[in-house]
Every structure is written in C-alpha cells, then in structure tokens.
Amino acid sequence: MNTIYQSNQGKNILLNSYEHYLSLLQTETKRTYVPTRYGLTHVMETGSSELKPLVILQGGNCINPMTLAWFRPFV
Template identity: 55%
Template sequence: MKKTTIYKTAIGKKRILDSYEDYLKTLPVDFDRCYVQTRFGTTHTLITGPTDGKPVFIFQGGNCINPMTLSWFADIWKSYRIYAPDTIGHPGYSDETRISASDNSFALWISDLMEEFKIQKSAFIGPSYGAGIILRLATFLPEKSSLFNISGMRVL
C-alpha cells in the first residue's frame, strides 16, 4: 500500500518543518514536546505554562504552523497551562492522516488528547480552521469544554 502525504514534495515538507523549528526558536518561552497516540494517529503536542495553571488547548489555523498560531496568544502563557497539538493531517509533526471535519472525528481526537493529559474540562482557542475544530467538540462532546475569561476573551 502506498503511503500518502499532505506535502507535494519531500523538499516542501522539509521547508515547512524547518520553518516550524525556526519559528519555535523565536518564542520567548520553553515548550515541552510530546507525541500522543490517538485513534486517528500520532499527534505532536507543544506544552507550556505553569503545571498548576488552568488548561487551555490552542488549535492552529488551517495549513498554518503551530508556533505561528501560538505567538498570537503569548499573553496567556505565564498564567495558563497551554496544550497546542499540531492538527492531525495538517503541517507539523503529527501524522498526515486527514480526518473528517463534518462528523465527530475531531471531537474524538480532542477527547483522546484530553484523556492522555488527564484533563476533564478545558478552555479552547482556535483561529480559522482551529475554531471549526472547537465547534465539532462543542457539537459532539459539549461536556468537555468550559467557559472562562482569558485576558478579556471569551472562549469555549
């Protein structure tokens, strides 16, 4: 069976991952990195913030690298425990498996991540495609999200 890829060329994939690493170096905080096995494949996740901080998942925009999205929310890194998974099937280090955005697949993917990190409820931030992912969670597993105010923003 032929392995499929989201990238057009190996050189393109290398450039994206090199950009990911370069962008990560510009962020003024250290991140832990881990790989989580989900029912849809392996998910690379960046984690930062105080271990006792309220959890916040940040989802990248579609076809945007995760460190770029994280840079937009730097104000909350010191107060909240940030979990930033590379969206599965999008640029980054997660498996390249595309999952459906029209059923409960993304909700189940998030549920798998929350289970791995032993999080019952969380706040979520996601621009663009990331917001769509959060809507899938709100639709299929609303009990996983909590409302609280982060730096003047209302989030699910």
C-alpha cells in the same frame, strides 16, 4: 506511506519555518504525541503547570508555533 508533502524541498521549507516560529516563543516547549483513533496527534505544551490550562486547537492554515506565538502574552 502517505504524505502531505509534494516534495522533499517543500517539506524542508515547512519544517524550517516550524522551528523558526518555535524559537520566537522564547519559552520551553514540550512536544508530545498522543495516540488517537486516526493515528498519532502532535501536541505542544508550554507555560506554567501551576496556571489553569489554555487549550488551543490548531487549524490547518498555519503551523502550531505560529499559533502559539499569538497567545504568548498568556504564557
């Protein structure tokens, strides 16, 4: 199986950082996996379903919860 991680230690550091930033959002977050032609894509949803959606396309330079934290005022 191919992996982006060079070691289990590096993987664990990244996953712990991911959960840390997710906890900083202080809001309920739904995790979903959407099938695409490239495989499963991780999607995170947060905020009120009664508001207009805001779609944020995550770049590769930081983790999803960190990016969502930038948009916290809009939730």
